[in-house]
Amino acid sequence: LVTVHQGSLGVLAIVPGLFAKEPGGPKRPATLHRQADFLLYILADQLVDGYFPLLDSMDDQMDQLEDEILEEPTQAMLHRLFTLKQQLVLLRKVAGPLREAMNALADHPYPEVRRSTSLYFRNVYDHLTRVYEIIEASRDLLGNALDAYLSTVSNRLNEVMKRLTLVTTIFMPISFVVGFGGMNFTRFVPFEETWAFAIVVTALLVMPTGMILWFRRSNWL
Numbered sequence: 001l002v003t004v005h006q007g008s009l010g011v012l013a014i015v016p017g018l019f020a021k022e023p024g025g026p027k028r029p030a031t032l033h034r035q036a037d038f039l040l041y042i043l044a045d046q047l048v049d050g051y052f053p054l055l056d057s058m059d060d061q062m063d064q065l066e067d068e069i070l071e072e073p074t075q076a077m078l079h080r081l082f083t084l085k086q087q088l089v090l091l092r093k094v095a096g097p098l099r100e101a102m103n104a105l106a107d108h109p110y111p112e113v114r115r116s117t118s119l120y121f122r123n124v125y126d127h128l129t130r131v132y133e134i135i136e137a138s139r140d141l142l143g144n145a146l147d148a149y150l151s152t153v154s155n156r157l158n159e160v161m162k163r164l165t166l167v168t169t170i171f172m173p174i175s176f177v178v179g180f181g182g183m184n185f186t187r188f189v190p191f192e193e194t195w196a197f198a199i200v201v202t203a204l205l206v207m208p209t210g211m212i213l214w215f216r217r218s219n220w221l
Contacts, residue, residue, distance in 0.1 A: 001036040003043070011046040037113045041120040044102065048127045051091065055134050058084055062138065066145050073152045081146050088142065092135050099128040166215055173207045 003009065061084060069077055105113055106121040113121070177200060 001039050001043075011043060011050065014046065035114075035117075037117040038120070040113075041117060041124065044098075044121070044124045045127070048098070048124055048131065051095070051131045054091075055131065055138065058087065058138060059141075062141055062145060066148065069145060069149045069152055073149050073156075078149060081142065081149065085139070085142055085146075088135055088139050092132070092139075095128055095131050095135060099125060099132060102128055162220070166220060170208045170211050173211070174204055177203045177207065 003012065061080070065077055065080060065084075102121050102125040106118050106125050109115075
């Protein structure tokens with residue numbers, strides 16, 4: 001059995017101990033549990049089982065992101081969402097072909113793999129099917145989290161635009177009154193006559209106050 005990999009492979013360090021603990025260990029070197037096909041099964045099983053802690057960690061990160069998005073969405077959260085999405089895509093690309101390979105070893109006769117060992121590869125195939133389903137479910141959850149982020153950001157933007165529009169609406173009549181009062185008149189200049197000045201000041205106070213009260217009554221503020 002030859003393994004090809006980049007860098008160190010942690011599973012190779014623990015497999016010899018697991019292999020020795022299998023039934024019929026050193027006393028039966030030529031039996032089912034001491035041949036290359038069964039060693040291949042142990043390697044594959046350990047590699048596939050290593051996916052579950054990783055998926056659990058990613059699921060915890062997604063749950064935390066969903067809570068943070070609802071409280072205060074930031075640009076950093078969007079980067080974390082896309083990072084998780086890339087990781088899920090990579091896992092999907094790895095798990096898909098590996099599942100097909102385990103299915104082939106379990107169902108198709110190969111001279112190197114005995115029928116009694118092919119049942120063990122069926123177990124690995126079942127684990128990979130579960131991994132694939134978890135990945136698909138996580139992708140759906142990640143898509144929902146991304147939609148929640150975009151929706152929350154859009155709602156906050158709408159709220160800001162609403163308040164700015166209300167402020168602009170309040171100051172529009174004030175600008176009109178000030179502009180009208182500053183016009184050139186042939187007889188009465190507002191700030192030269194006491195009653196005209198009082199009218200302008202009263203309008204400047206009453207109009208925005210009335211608009212604010214109206215906005216509050218309409219639940220716009």
